[in-house]
Amino acid sequence: MNESLLRGLVPAVIGVLVRRGADFAAAEDAVQDALVEVVRKDVEGPPRDLKGWLITVAWRKFLDAARAEGSRRRREELVDAEPAPGPGETVDDTLQLYFLCAHTSLTPASAVALTLRAVGGLTTRQIAQAYLVPEATMAQRISRAKRTVSGVRFDRHGDVATVLRVLYLVFNEGYSGDVDLAAEAIRLTRQLAAMTRHEEVAGLLALMLLHHARRPARTGPDGRLVPLAEQDRGRWDTGLITEGIGILQTALARDRLGEFQAQAAVAALHADAQSAEETDWVQIVEWYDELVRLTGSPVARLNRAVAVGEADGARAGLAALAELDPALPRYTAVAAHLHEHDGDPATAARLYAQAARSTPNIPERDHLTRQAARLNARLRTSGGPAGQPHPLP
Structure with missing residues (x-):
C-alpha cells in the first residue's frame, strides 16, 4: 500500500464524515480505525476505489461507536442517512481541516500534533516517537486538542498565517523516530499549495525546499555539525534548489511580499552561490531589511547583524548587534x-x-x-x- 497516497486521503475522508454529521473528534477516530482495516486488507489486494472504501469503512466505524454509546435516536437517524457504497465523494474539505487544526484556541504544540494526526494521517505512536514523548502523553494532547475544536464550525474561513506557522514548526523539528518531520512538512505544504495560490504558502514551500536541499551536507561522517560556509556544496540537492527558486520567483512576481518569501529569498541567495566567498551578502542584508520591516522580529535583526558583518565588516556587524537584547x-x-x-x-x-x-x-x-x-x-x-x-x- 502506498503510504503517502493513503495519508493524503485522510483529511478528505474526515471532511466527508463531518459533513454527514459526525463531530470532528469522532470522525478523526473513525478514520484512524479505517486505516487499520485498509492495512489488513492490503494482504488481499488494495481496494480499487481507495477513497470510497475508506469513507464507507470509516462511516461504519463511526456508527458502531455511536451505537456503543447507546444513543438510540441518533443511531437511527445516522443509519437511515447512510448512503450506499460507491465512488468516493468529490468535495475536498482538506483546506478547512488545515484551518481547524491550526485554530487559534490551540497551543502551538497541540496544533502541531493535531495537524500531523488529522491532516498528515500519522498515528499517535508515530507522532509521540517523533517528538520523543510517551505515547500516552501525546494521546492526551491530541484528545484535548480534538475536544477544543469539536464545537468549531467546519465551514468558517481560517487563518492561513496560523496554518503556515504550524507547518513551519513541524519542519523545524527535522527528523526523529521513524517519521521524517521535515519531509512530512514539505508534503503537507505541497498539498496546501495545490489548493491555494496564496503567495506566503508558496514562500514557505520554497523556504522548506531550499533548506532541505542542504540537509545531506549539514553533518559530517562523525555526526558533527558542519557550518554553512564549510559544507560540501556538491552534496546539495540541485533539483530541490531549482524547484524552490522557481516557486519563489513565481510568488515574488505577484508583488505581495510576506515574511516567508523574504526568508526564502535569503535561502535562495545562499543556495545560488557557488562558494561561501561568492555569497551576495549585500543583497542578503537588503532582504533582512525587508524581513525586519515586515515582522520586527528580533531573530531577523540578529541574523541581519551577521549579514552586515559579512557585507560591511565585523565592526559594522557588532554595531548592529549592540542594538539588540543580549538575552536573545x-x-x-x-x-x-x-x-x-x-x-x-x-x-x-x-x-x-x-x-x-x-x-x-x-x-x-x-x-x-x-x-x-x-x-x-x-x-x-x-x-x-x-x-x-x-x-x-
Missing part, C-alpha cells in the same frame, strides 16, 4: 563570531564557551565548544592571532 537566543554565539572576525580571539573564545553552556541543542553546543577550544589552543601555542575564523553553523 544565539546572541552570544553571534557576538563570538563577529569578535573573531574583528581580530579579538580571546574575547571570541570566551563568548563561544559561554554560548556553548547556554544552548540546549547538543550538536550546536559541541560545535561552539570546539570553536572555543580551537581559539584557546592557538592562543596558547602562538600567543598571537588565532588564525582564520570559522563561520557560524
Whole structure:
C-alpha cells in the first residue's frame, strides 16, 4: 500500500464524515480505525476505489461507536442517512481541516500534533516517537486538542498565517523516530499549495525546499555539525534548489511580499552561490531589511547583524548587534563570531564557551565548544592571532 497516497486521503475522508454529521473528534477516530482495516486488507489486494472504501469503512466505524454509546435516536437517524457504497465523494474539505487544526484556541504544540494526526494521517505512536514523548502523553494532547475544536464550525474561513506557522514548526523539528518531520512538512505544504495560490504558502514551500536541499551536507561522517560556509556544496540537492527558486520567483512576481518569501529569498541567495566567498551578502542584508520591516522580529535583526558583518565588516556587524537584547537566543554565539572576525580571539573564545553552556541543542553546543577550544589552543601555542575564523553553523 502506498503510504503517502493513503495519508493524503485522510483529511478528505474526515471532511466527508463531518459533513454527514459526525463531530470532528469522532470522525478523526473513525478514520484512524479505517486505516487499520485498509492495512489488513492490503494482504488481499488494495481496494480499487481507495477513497470510497475508506469513507464507507470509516462511516461504519463511526456508527458502531455511536451505537456503543447507546444513543438510540441518533443511531437511527445516522443509519437511515447512510448512503450506499460507491465512488468516493468529490468535495475536498482538506483546506478547512488545515484551518481547524491550526485554530487559534490551540497551543502551538497541540496544533502541531493535531495537524500531523488529522491532516498528515500519522498515528499517535508515530507522532509521540517523533517528538520523543510517551505515547500516552501525546494521546492526551491530541484528545484535548480534538475536544477544543469539536464545537468549531467546519465551514468558517481560517487563518492561513496560523496554518503556515504550524507547518513551519513541524519542519523545524527535522527528523526523529521513524517519521521524517521535515519531509512530512514539505508534503503537507505541497498539498496546501495545490489548493491555494496564496503567495506566503508558496514562500514557505520554497523556504522548506531550499533548506532541505542542504540537509545531506549539514553533518559530517562523525555526526558533527558542519557550518554553512564549510559544507560540501556538491552534496546539495540541485533539483530541490531549482524547484524552490522557481516557486519563489513565481510568488515574488505577484508583488505581495510576506515574511516567508523574504526568508526564502535569503535561502535562495545562499543556495545560488557557488562558494561561501561568492555569497551576495549585500543583497542578503537588503532582504533582512525587508524581513525586519515586515515582522520586527528580533531573530531577523540578529541574523541581519551577521549579514552586515559579512557585507560591511565585523565592526559594522557588532554595531548592529549592540542594538539588540543580549538575552536573545544565539546572541552570544553571534557576538563570538563577529569578535573573531574583528581580530579579538580571546574575547571570541570566551563568548563561544559561554554560548556553548547556554544552548540546549547538543550538536550546536559541541560545535561552539570546539570553536572555543580551537581559539584557546592557538592562543596558547602562538600567543598571537588565532588564525582564520570559522563561520557560524
